[in-house]
Amino acid sequence: MSEASTFRIAVLASGTGTNLQAILDRLHGRHGIGVVGVGSNKNDAQALARAEAAGIETATFERDDYADRVARDAALGDWLEALRVDLVALAGYMELLSPELVGRFANRIVNVHPALLPSFPGLDAIGQALDAEAEVTGVTVHFVDEGVDTGPIIVQRPVQVPADHDRDALEATIHAIEHELYPEAIRMIAAGRVSLEAGDPALVRIAPGD
Numbered sequence: 001m002s003e004a005s006t007f008r009i010a011v012l013a014s015g016t017g018t019n020l021q022a023i024l025d026r027l028h029g030r031h032g033i034g035v036v037g038v039g040s041n042k043n044d045a046q047a048l049a050r051a052e053a054a055g056i057e058t059a060t061f062e063r064d065d066y067a068d069r070v071a072r073d074a075a076l077g078d079w080l081e082a083l084r085v086d087l088v089a090l091a092g093y094m095e096l097l098s099p100e101l102v103g104r105f106a107n108r109i110v111n112v113h114p115a116l117l118p119s120f121p122g123l124d125a126i127g128q129a130l131d132a133e134a135e136v137t138g139v140t141v142h143f144v145d146e147g148v149d150t151g152p153i154i155v156q157r158p159v160q161v162p163a164d165h166d167r168d169a170l171e172a173t174i175h176a177i178e179h180e181l182y183p184e185a186i187r188m189i190a191a192g193r194v195s196l197e198a199g200d201p202a203l204v205r206i207a208p209g210d
Contacts, residue, residue: 007190010037010085012093017047019091022179024054033190037083041095073101099146109144112182114174121149130165139177141185152204155185
């Protein structure tokens, strides 16, 4: 796979990087896809160690190192542009992106969220579902816009909430589905199967494929 033909992904993560690992295991070096950089807002994020073990470039953009979020995201954006990324995948990145960065990479940033959006956006979506005594929650992969989990939805998969509302069991099921659904959504984007409807930017179309 030549560098010129590679669909180039950068992943942003703040924590352990299990979704990053799923992307590496299922996509990196396959389907014409390469992870070319992993960035974090925390210099001790385990995700960085996972990237380094895979020989992938890493960078850290801690909030205290910059005057404000806009300055931090400007530096982050410069790094992403230098990597010539086709797509930015948020994988447990616990920072809101500035509107300037979202606009700079419009329709090229995706996120995975542990709920069936628009239900339970924001932090602790699993806890929100349990508190609401929901019978069904799920996983959503969506494009990122300037709002909080409000971007166009690419794919979703429902998850039944356990009858006993066991949080550990629900988290385990949701994370397992994230690790399947997120790489699959990225693979569809890389294959050119995902597009936004020109007349309705909230509508995502997925072309048939294998």
